[in-house]
Each structure stands twice: as C-alpha cells, then as structure tokens.
Amino acid sequence: MPGRQKGIAIMLARIAISALAAIYLLAPATAPADIVMPKNEQAMQDIVESKDLSKAEKLSKLQPYLAERPRSAWAVRWMAQVDPKKAETAALKFFRAKDTSRENKLELGRYLRAKVKTAGFRDEYGKFLVDAVLNGGEKEFMAKRVQDTISAVSEYVSIAGTLSSKDFPKIKDKRVIPILIRCLDAPDNVYGEQRGCDPSHKPDESTKRNTQRQEIPVALAKLGATEAVQSLNKIVRSDRDYWDRFNSAYALGVLAEKKVAREAEKFLRANAAKNNNRLLLFGLGKGLIAKGDDHGVTFMSLKYAHDYGPDDLYVIWQLQERLTLTRGLKSPRMEAFYRETMAHPLFRKLLLFDPAVVTMPGQRVMQVTPDRKSTVEVTTPEGILQYIRPKLVAAYKDILAGITMNGFKGLAGEISAIAAKTQDKGIREMSQAAVKALGEL
Numbered sequence: 001m002p003g004r005q006k007g008i009a010i011m012l013a014r015i016a017i018s019a020l021a022a023i024y025l026l027a028p029a030t031a032p033a034d035i036v037m038p039k040n041e042q043a044m045q046d047i048v049e050s051k052d053l054s055k056a057e058k059l060s061k062l063q064p065y066l067a068e069r070p071r072s073a074w075a076v077r078w079m080a081q082v083d084p085k086k087a088e089t090a091a092l093k094f095f096r097a098k099d100t101s102r103e104n105k106l107e108l109g110r111y112l113r114a115k116v117k118t119a120g121f122r123d124e125y126g127k128f129l130v131d132a133v134l135n136g137g138e139k140e141f142m143a144k145r146v147q148d149t150i151s152a153v154s155e156y157v158s159i160a161g162t163l164s165s166k167d168f169p170k171i172k173d174k175r176v177i178p179i180l181i182r183c184l185d186a187p188d189n190v191y192g193e194q195r196g197c198d199p200s201h202k203p204d205e206s207t208k209r210n211t212q213r214q215e216i217p218v219a220l221a222k223l224g225a226t227e228a229v230q231s232l233n234k235i236v237r238s239d240r241d242y243w244d245r246f247n248s249a250y251a252l253g254v255l256a257e258k259k260v261a262r263e264a265e266k267f268l269r270a271n272a273a274k275n276n277n278r279l280l281l282f283g284l285g286k287g288l289i290a291k292g293d294d295h296g297v298t299f300m301s302l303k304y305a306h307d308y309g310p311d312d313l314y315v316i317w318q319l320q321e322r323l324t325l326t327r328g329l330k331s332p333r334m335e336a337f338y339r340e341t342m343a344h345p346l347f348r349k350l351l352l353f354d355p356a357v358v359t360m361p362g363q364r365v366m367q368v369t370p371d372r373k374s375t376v377e378v379t380t381p382e383g384i385l386q387y388i389r390p391k392l393v394a395a396y397k398d399i400l401a402g403i404t405m406n407g408f409k410g411l412a413g414e415i416s417a418i419a420a421k422t423q424d425k426g427i428r429e430m431s432q433a434a435v436k437a438l439g440e441l
Helices: 003-018 041-049 055-067 073-082 084-096 102-115 121-134 137-142 152-160 165-171 174-183 213-222 226-236 242-255 258-270 277-291 294-300 314-326 334-343 345-352 381-406 409-421 425-439
Strands: 366-368 375-377
Touching: 041 055, 041 073, 055 073, 055 084, 055 102, 073 084, 073 102, 084 102, 102 121, 102 152, 121 137, 121 152, 121 165, 121 174, 137 152, 137 174, 152 165, 152 174, 152 213, 174 213, 174 226, 213 226, 213 242, 226 242, 226 258, 242 258, 242 277, 258 277, 277 294, 277 314, 294 314, 294 334, 314 334, 314 345, 314 381, 334 345, 334 381, 334 409, 345 381, 345 409, 381 409, 381 425, 409 425
Parallel strands: none
Antiparallel strands: 366 375
16 A cells, blocks of 8 residues: 555544544444543554554554453454454454453454454354343343443344344344343443543443443334333333433334323323423334334324424434335325425425525534535535435425325325425426326326
C-alpha cells in the first residue's frame, strides 16, 4: 500500500476507534453511557505506525493484546491495519482456543461474525452463543454490570434485534426462553470509570436503564414465547425505562391473545398523557401488524409519533418506519391512515415543495458534497427541500402504491389537490398517474 494511502487508512482506523464508530464493538440498543476503552490502545497504535518494524513483527507484538479484557477485538482491528487476512486467521485461532476466556470469545465472536467470510463461522458462533446462554448466561446477565459490558444474553438478544435479525432463525432455541424471561428483571447498569457525555455521574452510580435488557422482549417475540406475556404486561404498566416498555408493548402485540392485547391498549389509551404511553401504542401496533392483526394500523397514525416540534423534516423519519411496516398490506383501515398522512401539516408542506412555507430545522443539517469528500451545512429552505427530496418522494411513492393497491378511490380528490398545488414536477406526475390508475380500477 502506498505511503499516503496507508497513512489515510491508519488515520481512519484511529478515528473509528477513538470515536467508537465501529458499530460491531457496541451494544446495538441505544447510545451507551459508558464505553470501556482498551488500556493499551496507544501501545497498539504505536506498533502499527512504527517504521522500524516489519509486518510480521507488528503482528507478533499485537498478538498478546488479543487476550486483553475487555474488548479484545480492538487488537484485531489494529492487526487488520497491518494484514487483514492474517488478523482474521489469528482471531479465529484465538476464538477457538480452549483456554480463551468466555469474555474474549464473546468479544471476538461479535467482531468476526460481522467481518469474516470464513465459511460456517456464523453457525459456529451461534452454537457457542446458545450454549453460553444456557450455561451461565443468567447469572452473568443478572449481576450488577457496567453498561455495555458484554454478555452471552446481550449478544443473543442483539442478534434478534433490528441490526442483524436475519441471522436469528439459525439460533432460535426455545430452551433459552425461561432464562430470557427471568433476565427481564436484571438490574439497571451502572457507570464505570468513563461516564459518557456527562462526567457528573460517579462510578457505580445507576444509569437508570439497561440497554441490553431492552432487546429481550424483541427476542421473546421472535421466539414465540407466549409464556412471557404476563411479565411483558407487567413491564408495559410499570415505570421502567422507555425502551423496556416500548419493546414489551411490541412483544405483547405479537404474543398476546386478543383480549390481553386489547386490555393493554385500553390501559395505554386511558393513561396516554403519562409516562410516554401514547408512544407505546405505536409499539403495540407494530406487534399487532407483525402478527397479522390489522387493528395495529390504527396506531400507525402520526398521533402516536414522537413530537419534535415544528421542524418539517421529522415527519419523514417517522413516516419511513410506518410505511415500511405497512407496505403491501391490504386493509380497509389503511385508507384513514393514508388520508390523515397526506393531510398532516408538516408532510403536506413538504409535498407542496414551496420554500416559502418550509420551516428550517432547529438543528444543523449537514449534507455530503457531490465529490463525497466533505460536508456542507444546508442553510436555506430551497436547500432543505433538495436535501429531503429523495426520502420525501420515496415516502409519497409508498403511499400512492398502497392507495392504488387497495383501490381507495375516495382518496383521488386528495391526491389531485396535491398535484394541483405542488411545485415539484416529479410529485405532480406521480400524483396524476395515481389518480389515473384509480380511475381505471
């Protein structure tokens, strides 16, 4: 590798590690309050950047850091800057060694599962992980732990989560269900020596949440664990962390019988103004739709979305998930959802594509330059519209496709009004085509 390219590669690795941008080294739930940095990061960096050591010598000196606890995978990342193939080989060998600690195996397994192309490793790691949950996983997870400390249970449920759910069917094992149900009552995490963005917290102080516990309900839903309904129902009605409750509401939607799900809905509706219960109705709706109950469409309404104030852009982020969940769904209930969405004040303003009525976001919006070498701040309403247009058009295309598929002719007038008023040619033509299609049904 030429010197300049190599220097850039090392710089990028340093940025990724120092900024913790390497997602596979993080728990996937929410931004961690505490990240344990490897004690010897500077030493590993010095080895990689040394001009006096050969590749073989660098790899030899980095090898011992694989046994560092926690976060042995940091060593693999530095080794990969020297020789990616040999780094992978060394990591696989260390993972398979009988005397490698459980914690190191979990760390390396997480990294290797995401990075290596070695045939069968994901299956190998999956079997190891299920065995680790069944043998010591509960005791490990139920202990008081610094946030983001790795465990077998946290790794298992993270694979059930949205980041890597495609791998979950291979490790579905109903033997873990009783353990996961008990782990729903794991204690909140505590802060360690490094305390995230707020240094006012003290080591061993409660974080008031457990980001890894948050994904257990999702795993239980995907395992079909109907025996967890009572515990999930209790969490939904509790004062626990928001994501504990949201994901439990989702799991209830998937797992609970109709009567139990409707009772949970009744509770959340009656207490909608308290404890984010209004937002939990969306979680319940997601679960109902996943189960095939179109009653969940009711909660796709933006009435059950986070309210980020008057900024026009937030509505797109909220709509994207809802439209993905309902894509291809044939149900009379969808007509009200589409009608309400097209009439939503923020979404309608964007569809009209009129810079004169667009509200600038409260936070800075940065856009990648055409040459993809830097970013620039978007500072004008015209710029905001161009920035959001691809997602806006994609969302509107989904809406029109759903309307046409369901044959909702009653919405033709609403679509025609958008076509008549929008300043965007593409949105106008899409609208006109949809109205024509509805007329031909």
